[in-house]
Amino acid sequence: MSIVWTSRYAERAKAVKSSIIRDLLKITQKPEIISFAGGLPAADMFPAVRFQEACRKVLERDAAVALQYGETEGYAPLREMIARHISRYGIQARSENLLITSGSQQALDLIGKLLINPGDRIVVEAPTYLGALQAFGVYGADYVSVPSDENGLRTDLLESSLRSGPKCMYVLPNFQNPGGSTLSGERRQTLVRLADQYGIPIIEDDPYGQLRYEGEHLAALVVLDRQNQRREDGYILGNVIYLSTFSKTLAPGLRLGWVVAPPEVIARLAQLKQGADLHTSTFTQAIAYEVARDNFLDEHVKKLRIVYRERRDDMLDALARYFPPEVTWTRPQGGLFLWVTLPEGMDANVLLQEALKQNVAFVPGDCFFAPNLHSQEACRHLRLNFSNAKPERIREGIRRLGTAVKAQARQLQPA
Amino acid sequence: MSIVWTSRYAERAKAVKSSIIRDLLKITQKPEIISFAGGLPAADMFPAVRFQEACRKVLERDAAVALQYGETEGYAPLREMIARHISRYGIQARSENLLITSGSQQALDLIGKLLINPGDRIVVEAPTYLGALQAFGVYGADYVSVPSDENGLRTDLLESSLRSGPKCMYVLPNFQNPGGSTLSGERRQTLVRLADQYGIPIIEDDPYGQLRYEGEHLAALVVLDRQNQRREDGYILGNVIYLSTFSKTLAPGLRLGWVVAPPEVIARLAQLKQGADLHTSTFTQAIAYEVARDNFLDEHVKKLRIVYRERRDDMLDALARYFPPEVTWTRPQGGLFLWVTLPEGMDANVLLQEALKQNVAFVPGDCFFAPNLHSQEACRHLRLNFSNAKPERIREGIRRLGTAVKAQARQLQPA
Numbered sequence: 001m002s003i004v005w006t007s008r009y010a011e012r013a014k015a016v017k018s019s020i021i022r023d024l025l026k027i028t029q030k031p032e033i034i035s036f037a038g039g040l041p042a043a044d045m046f047p048a049v050r051f052q053e054a055c056r057k058v059l060e061r062d063a064a065v066a067l068q069y070g071e072t073e074g075y076a077p078l079r080e081m082i083a084r085h086i087s088r089y090g091i092q093a094r095s096e097n098l099l100i101t102s103g104s105q106q107a108l109d110l111i112g113k114l115l116i117n118p119g120d121r122i123v124v125e126a127p128t129y130l131g132a133l134q135a136f137g138v139y140g141a142d143y144v145s146v147p148s149d150e151n152g153l154r155t156d157l158l159e160s161s162l163r164s165g166p167k168c169m170y171v172l173p174n175f176q177n178p179g180g181s182t183l184s185g186e187r188r189q190t191l192v193r194l195a196d197q198y199g200i201p202i203i204e205d206d207p208y209g210q211l212r213y214e215g216e217h218l219a220a221l222v223v224l225d226r227q228n229q230r231r232e233d234g235y236i237l238g239n240v241i242y243l244s245t246f247s248k249t250l251a252p253g254l255r256l257g258w259v260v261a262p263p264e265v266i267a268r269l270a271q272l273k274q275g276a277d278l279h280t281s282t283f284t285q286a287i288a289y290e291v292a293r294d295n296f297l298d299e300h301v302k303k304l305r306i307v308y309r310e311r312r313d314d315m316l317d318a319l320a321r322y323f324p325p326e327v328t329w330t331r332p333q334g335g336l337f338l339w340v341t342l343p344e345g346m347d348a349n350v351l352l353q354e355a356l357k358q359n360v361a362f363v364p365g366d367c368f369f370a371p372n373l374h375s376q377e378a379c380r381h382l383r384l385n386f387s388n389a390k391p392e393r394i395r396e397g398i399r400r401l402g403t404a405v406k407a408q409a410r411q412l413q414p415a
Numbered sequence: 416m417s418i419v420w421t422s423r424y425a426e427r428a429k430a431v432k433s434s435i436i437r438d439l440l441k442i443t444q445k446p447e448i449i450s451f452a453g454g455l456p457a458a459d460m461f462p463a464v465r466f467q468e469a470c471r472k473v474l475e476r477d478a479a480v481a482l483q484y485g486e487t488e489g490y491a492p493l494r495e496m497i498a499r500h501i502s503r504y505g506i507q508a509r510s511e512n513l514l515i516t517s518g519s520q521q522a523l524d525l526i527g528k529l530l531i532n533p534g535d536r537i538v539v540e541a542p543t544y545l546g547a548l549q550a551f552g553v554y555g556a557d558y559v560s561v562p563s564d565e566n567g568l569r570t571d572l573l574e575s576s577l578r579s580g581p582k583c584m585y586v587l588p589n590f591q592n593p594g595g596s597t598l599s600g601e602r603r604q605t606l607v608r609l610a611d612q613y614g615i616p617i618i619e620d621d622p623y624g625q626l627r628y629e630g631e632h633l634a635a636l637v638v639l640d641r642q643n644q645r646r647e648d649g650y651i652l653g654n655v656i657y658l659s660t661f662s663k664t665l666a667p668g669l670r671l672g673w674v675v676a677p678p679e680v681i682a683r684l685a686q687l688k689q690g691a692d693l694h695t696s697t698f699t700q701a702i703a704y705e706v707a708r709d710n711f712l713d714e715h716v717k718k719l720r721i722v723y724r725e726r727r728d729d730m731l732d733a734l735a736r737y738f739p740p741e742v743t744w745t746r747p748q749g750g751l752f753l754w755v756t757l758p759e760g761m762d763a764n765v766l767l768q769e770a771l772k773q774n775v776a777f778v779p780g781d782c783f784f785a786p787n788l789h790s791q792e793a794c795r796h797l798r799l800n801f802s803n804a805k806p807e808r809i810r811e812g813i814r815r816l817g818t819a820v821k822a823q824a825r826q827l828q829p830a
Contacts (some may be wrong), residue, residue, distance in 0.1 A: 003616050003654045005680050008582060010554065014527045018686045026472035026486060040484055055470035063463035067666035069455055070519070071441060102517055102670075102692040109691045113553065114428045134690040138528065139425065165424060201418050239418045249481035252698035255517075265420050271433045275549040277521040281699050282668035 012138050019130055020367050028361045034397035037361040039336055040175065040388040045174055045307060046251055047291065049147055054290035058283075066286040072270045074100025075285035081292065082258055089209075090101040090223040096263040097268055102280045104207055104245040104257035108135035110276065111203060111241060111259075111267045115167055116141050123161050123169040125153050127368035127381070129177045129205065134296075141167075141369030151328060152176065152183030161196040161401045169195065173221060174209040175335025177357055178368045178383035182333055185218050192224045195239050195363070202240045207257075208335035210249050210301050213309035215333045221372050222260060231257045231313065241265060248336065254284040280396075300389055308336070308387050310385065311394060315386040322402030324409055329384075336387040339365070342405070345412050348382040351404055358400040427553050434545055435782050443776045447588075449812035452776040454592065454663075454751055455803040460722060461666055462706065462715055469705035481701040487685045487693065489515025489673070490700035496707065497673055504624075505638040506657065514685055517695045519622055519660040519672035522801040523550035525684045525691065526618060526656060527673075530582055531556050538576050538584040540568050540755075542783035542796070544592045544620065547585055557583075560787030565745060567591065567598030569603040576615040584617045585609065588636060589624040590750025593783045593798035597748055600633050608638045610654050617655045622672075623750035625664050625716050628724035630748045637675060656680060661703055664716050669699040715739040722750070723802050726809060731733075733810045737817030739824055751802040754780070756795055757820070758826050763797040766819055773815040788818065 021038065028035035058066050073079065079095045086093060101107040108131060116122070118140025124132070126145035133143070144161045147154045153171055173183035173192070183191070194201050205222045225238035245257035259269060273279070291297070315338065319329055326343040342348060348364035355361065365381025389397060436453065443450035449818025473481050488494065494510045501508060515523040516767060523546060531537070531564045533555025539547070541560035548558070552679045562569045568586055586606070588598035598606070610617050640653035658674035674684060688694070706712070730753065734744055741758040763779035770776065804812060 003614060005616070005677060005683075008530055008616065009683065010528065010530055010532045010535075013683060013687060016683075016686050018682075019689050025484065038484065043479035043483050046478050046483070047484040048474045050475045051478065051482070052471060056467060058472065059463045059467045063461050063466065064458035065668075067457050067461040067463070067466070069440065069453065069667045070664075076441040101487045102696075106692040113425065115423055115425055120425075121480065121622070131690070131693070138687065138690050179640070195552070199418060201423065204431050218684070232737070247484075252484045253480075253482040255692060255696040262420060266433075268420075268424065268428060271431050272428060272553065274434050275431065275520070277517040277670060278546070279670070281517075281670040281696055282701075283593065283666070283699060284696050287698075338510045 001213045010385030012140065016134070016138055016341045019134060021363055023131060024363065027356070031140070032336075032395050033361055033398070034361050034389055036384040036389065036397060037363050038388060039385055041248055041336075042237065042307060042387055044390070045304060047296075050291050050296060054287050056288045057292050062286060065329050066283050069188065070279050070282035070285070072274050073266070074098065074280065075282055075289065078289040083288060086244075086260065089217070090219060091260060093260045094205065097260050097266060099259045099266050099273065100280050100285060101254040101257045101259060101262075101273070102204065102277060103247060103252070104243050105131050106244045106273075106276070107257050107259045108132050108205075109138075112136045112139040112273050113272050114265075114268055118232040120186045121164060123158070123166045123200070124370060125171060125176065125179070126370070126373055127178050127365060127378075128170065128370070129172060129365050132205065133370060136170070137371075143372060145370050145373050148176070148179060148181060150181050152181045152187055155187045155194065158191070159193055159241060160193060161201055166200055166300060167297055169200055170205065171202060171221070172205045173218070174206055174213065175332050175337070177207070177335070178337050178363070178365065180330040180335060180338045182218070186222055188218060188221060192221055192240075195225070202241075204242045207245045207248050209244065211305060211308060211336070212334035213305055213312060213350070238262070241383055246292075249297060249304065250288060250291060252355060254281065254288055256284055256288050261392040311386045311389070311391060312338070315384065315396045315398060318398035320398045324402075324406055326409065327405060336385050338384050338386065340384060342382070343409060344380065344413070346408055347379045349379055351382070351408055354404040354408065355401055358404055360397045360399070360400045360404070425569055426451055427555065431549070431553055434549060436545060436778055439776055439778065442558075442771070446576050448774050449804055449808050450776040450778055451799040451801070451804065451812060452778050453803060454500050454800055455804055456663055456667060456751075457719075457722060459805070460767045462711075465706050465711060466702065469702050473701045473705050477701060481698050483697060485697035485700070487689050487695050488681070489513065489695065490697055490704065493704040498702060501659075501675065503633070505634060505747075506675060508675045511611045512675050512681060514674045514676075514681050514688065515700060516672045516674060516688070517692060517696050518662060518667070518670040520546050520550065520619065521688075521691070522658045522672050522674045523620075525687050525764065526557070527551045527554040528687050529680075529683055530692065533663065534580060535609075538573070538615070538787050540586060540594070541785070542593050542780060542787055542793075543785070545782050547620065551585070556592060558787065559610045560788050563591070563594060563596060565596050567596045567602055568606065570602045570609065573606070573609055577609060577615055580617055584615055585620065586617060586636070587620045588633070589621055590626065590747050590752070592623070592750070593752050593754055593778070595745040595747030595750060595753045595782065598631070603633060603636060603639055607636055610640070615654070619655050619657045621658060622660045622663050624659065626723060626751070627749035628718060628720055628727060653677070664712060664719065665703060665706060669703055671695065671699055671703050684731070726801045726804070726806060727753070728807045729809045730813060733795060733813035737814045739817070739821055741824065742820060751800050753799050753801065755799060756814040757797070758793065758824060758827070759822055762791075762794045764794055765798070766823055769819045769823065770816055773819055775812045775815045775819070777816070
């Protein structure tokens with residue numbers, strides 16, 4: 001008798017589906033495809049020579065540490081460097097406030113493990129990051145979606161959701177994935193105040209905060225929160241768990257992210273991380289430290305901002321040129337994505353099939369809404385990534401996509 | 416109002432405790448401590464020069480891939496290499512049967528996520544690997560412990576446990592952690608037959624199988640199972656999920672393990688891995704591939720076998736010389752650990768306190784038993800690692816430990 005495996009799967013595993021983005025990644029690795037689908041940084045901007053130097057130094061001086069098991073909380077020099085770095089943005093964290101994770105995605109998984117019992121409600125933006133919906137969904141989260149606009153989460157519509165007793169809120173304040181919107185300063189203040197008033201913690205996901213191409217930096221929620229909650233020794237005590245990553249500034253292939261939280265939360269997350277993967281690669285942590293140090297990462301990010309701003313502008317120009325006037329899109333101040341809204345009656349999933357025939361890819365918007373919000377309305381959106389393709393490919397890809405959009409629009413019109 | 420975080424933790428998180436091994440690792444990083452506590456490979460054996468060459472080649476030729484996001488299932492050349500490698504041991508897997516994980520520990524976590532509902536019974540050896548108890552425990556596993564002896568799991572005592580309807584069995588057939596025992600060929604046959612008869616899948620954890628210092632290689636359970644379950648195209652169809660890792664043969668700092676399973680199980684585990692960390696570091700996978708290729712890893716493992724065998728023998732000699740005759744220990748044919756049994760009435764936790772004063776560390780045995788088996792009997796054991804310390808440190812550490820054992824034994828004797 002051979003096992004029928006599917007009958008053995010746990011309840012949580014039966015509900016999980018593969019992400020369309022991860023599946024699209026396989027298709028879009030073909031060189032002939034112009035892909036706006038992934039959230040991929042520009043591979044031509046990876047500082048490969050600096051990585052080579054870093055590998056040489058780390059392996060010459062410190063192979064016995066870099067190749068060995070390490071502490072669950074992370075490689076100490078890297079944690080200290082991150083603490084120094086984020087302090088420049090007003091986040092007064094110490095090593096005790098920091099956990100290194102295997103990418104931000106692992107932080108979401110560990111937070112789900114820590115906080116979510118089946119049926120717990122989580123407040124999310126509509127739309128929101130698909131990977132968070134996946135990570136929390138495994139633990140049985142129910143979602144309470146709050147609309148967002150070009151200034152981010154509609155905090156004026158938030159209170160009724162908070163009264164329903166959610167476990168926490170999950171928010172991307174900067175250059176949101178997928179919407180491209182940025183939470184305004186005023187709404188940040190409101191959000192932190194409401195979180196405090198209702199006793200609902202915030203998960204602040206900030207992978208793109210460093211990649212601002214225009215406008216002024218806005219204080220993180222964890223900073224606004226901390227100003228009210230600070231203790232004399234400078235530890236963070238507040239209602240916010242803050243996440244960031246090296247994936248967009250250095251290289252996603254390293255799988256390095258981090259969590260900033262009160263020490264007792266970090267200690268619990270570290271216990272869960274022990275069971276999940278013991279610790280994140282000591283080798284990649286040591287390499288990232290050696291690459292980033294001596295101000296290299298800051299200088300590198302400055303270059304990224306110039307290149308990505310140009311690509312954003314190229315995409316905005318191409319959209320204006322090749323897309324019909326009844327289509328609208330966001331104009332993000334940073335990050336990697338913009339968000340397109342099709343005319344009523346059009347479906348981005350149908351458009352994708354046509355686009356793939358033209359060797360162009362994007363992600364249909366409905367997957368960024370919580371399952372209970374999947375609707376015809378959600379299918380009117382598409383997420384476009386502008387960081388990965390070079391300018392000429394951006395123009396050509398948007399041209400092809402514009403042709404497909406126009407063809408679909410014509411089919412909708414009465415004959 | 417500031418959040419009291421602990422009140423927000425999910426049920427599964429409240430039960431989790433930090434592993435004594437991970438906590439000991441922090442203490443034992445002090446250079447003055449002779450540590451037999453961790454499962455650390457010998458750092459002086461890491462092939463640092465080969466790693467340097469590999470980093471240079473990968474970053475020169477393939478930085479755009481190695482530093483970028485990758486497929487959840489793993490870096491294709493590495494999966495193909497692993498498939499070729501394990502086929503030499505009779506495991507006929509293809510890429511579709513393989514998932515690369517962030518160390519074997521992540522495989523245990525993903526398997527727990529896939530299979531375990533709260534209250535599900537898992538059959539484990541007594542003692543067994545602590546990290547598996549942690550990983551499965553988070554998902555609410557109950558354990559059914561089956562005794563083991565110098566020939567591994569007592570398959571003659573297994574059937575009553577199988578009749579109770581467990582979800583799966585978790586077994587380490589080779590040079591078990593912590594017991595050092597190896598499941599005999601006859602018991603392997605019995606185990607696979609019983610698994611088939613009762614329809615209970617086996618999780619076969621094999622981190623040390625390559626590190627055999629004497630005796631003949633014994634077929635893996637997944638091989639014995641496959642011989643009965645084979646399909647013409649060579650895919651694995653059976654009842655066994657097989658785990659292994661580069662942590663003991665190459666470097667644990669890479670955090671690279673893998674799962675071999677039927678394609679539908681791999682597909683499900685990959686979906687769960689998406690939510691857990693998107694994918695394992697492309698960079699470490701590309702480096703591991705480049706280091707291991709052209710037969711390097713096989714030659715390296717041959718060297719490890721010589722060095723570790725010598726260290727095992729040094730530890731066995733020192734135990735015979737410095738430990739009192741009422742103490743017994745296993746004589747492992749491979750792996751990294753041996754298992755010491757103290758006389759009745761002695762407690763390894765008390766001994767550890769004394770040993771730490773003498774700057775020697777080990778892991779008390781009780782943590783390797785499922786929580787419902789914690790007992791005075793379980794406290795009579797200690798796990799000693801022999802791979803990490805150099806021979807002179809092994810002798811000196813065992814001498815000090817022997818002195819501590821003798822002192823504690825004297826206190827137990829009637830005056």
